[in-house]
């Protein structure tokens with residue numbers, strides 16, 4: 001590897017370069033800091049670093065100053081200039097740009113004091129927000145490539161596999177299969193050629209865990225893939241990444257080039273006789289291509305359709321050769337396990353789910369972002385302590401975990417410590433880590449419809465239960481939300497859902513009815529209200545809404561009657577108006593016009 005120098009700066013300005021912060025202008029913030037630091041002649045003392053996602057995307061662009069450990073939020077060009085003039089030059093922290101606790105209004109200087117971070121433990125995200133994502137030396141300075149050095153020079157493949165098995169690490173791509181066992185199976189498959197694949201397809205709506213790891217710490221995945229190659233006897237790896245992730249692709253390309261230049265990929269890695277190459281393969285954004293056998297077909301240039309298992313990829317995978325496929329986050333856990341040991345890793349988490357899990361927290365929660373928490377934290381802790389509770393003080397209704405394969409978890413399960421098994425027991429699943437929070441304004445029938453629409457769009461169509469069954473389920477949901485549902489429809493949904501689960505070929509079909517079945521299980525009354533009373537309690541399904549004029553508020557100004565396109569509103573001036581429901585087309589114009597809030601919708 002040779003020697004290298006990481007220059008010593010007295011202060012670092014770390015600026016988030018994740019997609020979220022970039023979208024809110026962090027590139028301009030970086031430019032401003034660089035310009036202002038140069039203007040002040042401090043470029044040899046103060047380093048400006050673009051990092052990966054800090055997780056607190058809701059409050060981006062994020063800027064952190066070290067070693068002061070001051071954490072600034074929502075920074076723009078002007079604020080950046082002020083930080084240089086005040087904090088960097090005069091040593092005065094600019095309090096107005098710090099995070100303020102919403103309830104106590106206490107101003108918090110450090111990341112570790114903030115409720116969003118207090119219960120987090122960062123293993124997979126350890127370097128995101130800490131190192132310069134385009135500088136391999138920064139990764140090396142953070143113990144990077146030490147694990148690879150250790151396994152190549154001090155450990156046999158069997159010892160490494162044993163360590164991974166003992167750690168209890170389970171696949172983070174959704175299924176939770178024990179990683180060490182998978183590596184062992186691929187190692188034991190005899191072949192002249194084997195492959196390592198990193199699954200970076202990440203198709204769940206709302207999920208961005210894998211993208212953030214690849215954008216913020218690409219070397220951690222490259223290093224782990226090489227370790228996997230050494231263990232299973234492979235000299236070739238592919239990262240299958242969706243083309244919609246341009247920033248992650250760009251950073252991976254830079255990282256791969258740097259790793260080759262330093263002899264950390266390619267031939268005779270670190271002077272040993274181990275060779276390992278990595279190439280990128282691009283997906284076109286089909287959710288089904290995240291399924292491992294469909295992914296393999298896609299890399300081979302075929303249709304992205306799953307094949308029957310067995311044989312498993314560990315036996316017959318890419319080009320019919322034994323192939324180990326792991327998810328990005330799974331790989332991101334490997335190096336810390338090698339360096340800190342299986343005992344350390346398995347001391348974190350629950351009995352059957354060890355370590356941490358990264359979740360993309362989204363929906364009606366105050367702090368939308370990326371969190372990494374020890375397995376076993378409760379949903380309440382994640383949503384209320386880290387997530388800061390429900391937006392606008394509204395009532396929590398449910399949380400969807402596991403994306404389109406998962407289920408909606410209601411309030412009575414908020415205190416369940418989450419791991420792979422508990423989530424399955426309550427009718428959902430861990431999935432890859434999407435966590436979407438819903439409040440009182442969300443209609444659970446409509447939510448189930450949203451996920452089913454997604455699965456119908458993304459089904460490859462190969463097998464009948466998934467192709468036809470899901471389409472029929474969606475038709476029924478449409479009828480229910482349009483006021484044409486019957487109690488027989490509800491029975492049909494349950495029956496069909498079970499058949500699709502039992503008879504579909506791949507995981508997409510086998511899990512696709514979950515959002516419908518779980519919402520029917522926990523929110524049965526809401527389905528019945530749609531079917532029997534023809535109402536949508538959350539006021540979402542437009543076809544079921546009825547507009548009313550509240551007599552106690554109506555002043556008879558006639559404004560509503562004037563805008564109604566169907567002349568459905570009648571009434572004399574200064575007298576209460578009424579709506580003729582036969583004529584009303586539910587356009588909402590009257591409600592938007594009334595200045596006295598006299599029109600309501602139920």
Ligand SMILES: Cc1cc2nc3c(=O)[nH]c(=O)nc-3n(C[C@H](O)[C@H](O)[C@H](O)COP(=O)(O)O)c2cc1C
Nearest residue numbers: 171172173199202203290291292326327330507508
């Ligand atoms: C429809 C479908 C989509 C999937 N999408 C992904 C994905 O985007 N990323 C991923 O890592 N695994 C995905 N999986 C799971 C993979 O098939 C496979 O189990 C996983 O990549 C194995 O890695 P792990 O053991 O590290 O979890 C998907 C599975 C199904 C059925």
Ligand code: SF4
Nearest residue numbers: 461462463466506509
């Ligand atoms: S279950 Fe659906 S996605 Fe899977 S193979 Fe069958 S049709 Fe395709």
Ligand code: SF4
Nearest residue numbers: 564584585587588590
């Ligand atoms: S909702 Fe539209 S159609 Fe119905 S009463 Fe109001 S303005 Fe008229």
Ligand code: FES
Nearest residue numbers: 016018020021057
């Ligand atoms: S993208 Fe900046 S904090 Fe997530």
